[in-house]
Amino acid sequence: MPNTAAALDLLLLPTWLVPVEPAGVVLKDHALGIRDGRIVFIGPRSAALKLNASEVRELPDILLSPGLINAHGHAAMTLFRGLADDLPLMTWLENHIWPAEAKWVDEEFVRDGTDLAIAEQIKGGITCFSDMYFFPKVATERVHKSGIRAQIAIPILDFPIPGASTADEAIRQGIELFGDLKHHDRIKVTFGPHAPYTVGDENLEKIRVIAEELDASIHMHVHETAFEVQQSIEQRGERPLARLARLGLLGPRFQAVHMTQISEEDLALLVESNTSVIHCPESNLKLASGFCPVERLWQAGVNVAVGTDGSASNNDLDLLGETRTAALLAKAVAGSATALDAHRALRMATLNGARALGIEAEVGSLELGKAADMVAFDLSGLAQQPVYDPVSQLIYATGRDSVKHLWVAGQQLLDDRRLTRLDEQQLIATAKAWGQRISGRNES
Ligand SMILES: CSC[C@H]1O[C@@H](n2cnc3c(O)ncnc32)[C@H](O)[C@@H]1O
C-alpha cells in the first residue's frame, strides 16, 4: 500500500485526470502524487494540498492521461520516411524497402534512426513503443539512454538479414539479449518472427519452444493482406493464423500485428487463445492492405492495441492521430457510429497496449502502485473550445502538438515541449545527413 505520509517527489494538479481504469472516468479537481517513479496518490485536490511534496505543479487546462503506447513499429525506418510511397505492400517491400535495407542498414543507421523515432514519439505523447528492427541490441542501448520504455522484438526471418546471417544466429542473439535485459525496468525483449510468409514451420517451432522456456512474448505481422492469406491457402492448404495455432504459437503472449483478414474461424482462434491484435490503421490504409474489424474483435473480447507501423509506410509516428484514424475507421468498417467511442479509443492506445505487451501490471493506466508513465495534453487552444468531454476533445479535436509534458517512470522527458535528454537540433541535422546520403543528393 503506498505510503502518503512520506514526502512526495512531485504533485501534479491538472484540470482533468483521466486514469483509463476505471473505464470512462474523468476526475476534475483531482491530483496525482509520485514518489520513486511510482504513482502513490490519486485524490481530490483539497486533500492533496495538505500533503508534503518536493515539487507541486499546477497544470491548468491540462488533461493528464497514461502515456500512449505505440504497440507496433520499426523505429529506425524513420530514416526511410517518404522513400517509397503509394505502393502495395509486396511491391513496396520487395522492390524498394528490402533493397534499401540491404544497402543502408547497419548499426549506425539503427542508432540514428532509433534516436529520431524516440524523439518524435516522446514529442507525440508516447511513453512506450514496440520496435521490431535489425540490430536490436543497438535499439535497446538507445532506449536505455533516452529514458523511454520499449518492447524490443528480435527480428527473425528464414533468410539473411542485416546483423544475422541465419535465423539460428538471430535466435541466439535474442536469447542473449533477453538474458542481459531480464531485469531492466523499462526494456522488455521479445521474439519477432517477421511474418508467416518469411518464416517456415521449423523456425516457428524453435521460436515457440524458446518463448515458452523464457516466458517471452512473440510479436509478428499476421494477415496483413488478403494476398498473404490466399497465398498461404494455395501453398500450404491453410490460413496463416490456423497454421500458427497448429504450431502452438497463439496465446496471451502472442501479438498478432495487422489482422485485416478475419474469418469466423480466425476470430474463434483469437478468442480462445487470448491472443492480442495490434491494429495499424494508417499503414493498412496507405498500403491498401485492408481493414481490421476492430469493433467486431472488441465485442468478441479480443484485446486490441494500436500501432503506427514504421515511418516508411505511415509516414509518421503519431499515435494520437493513429487513434483518431482508428476510431473513425472502426465506425466505417462496423457501419455504426457507436463503434470505438473516444474513451475506448484512448483505452486502446494505453491500457490495451500495455496488456498486449505483457506490461499491464506496470503501466497503461494511472493507478496506485503503477509506474508514473504519463502525458499532459494542453487543451487550452482555440480548436479545443469549448470542452464538454475532454476525452472526446483529445481524440477527435487535438493533434500531437498539444503534448506539453511527458514522464516515464516519474522522469520528465518532455518539459513544455522541450526534450530534456535529447538534442532536437542535432537529431534533425543527423537525419538530414542520412537523407542526403541515401538519396545521393548533397543539399544543405
Ligand atoms: C523483421 S524486421 C522488420 C522488417 O519488416 C519490414 N516491414 C516494415 N513494415 C512492414 C509491414 O507493414 N509488413 C511487413 N514487413 C514490414 C521492414 O522493412 C523490415 O524488413
Ligand SMILES: [Zn+2]
Ligand atoms: Zn510492421
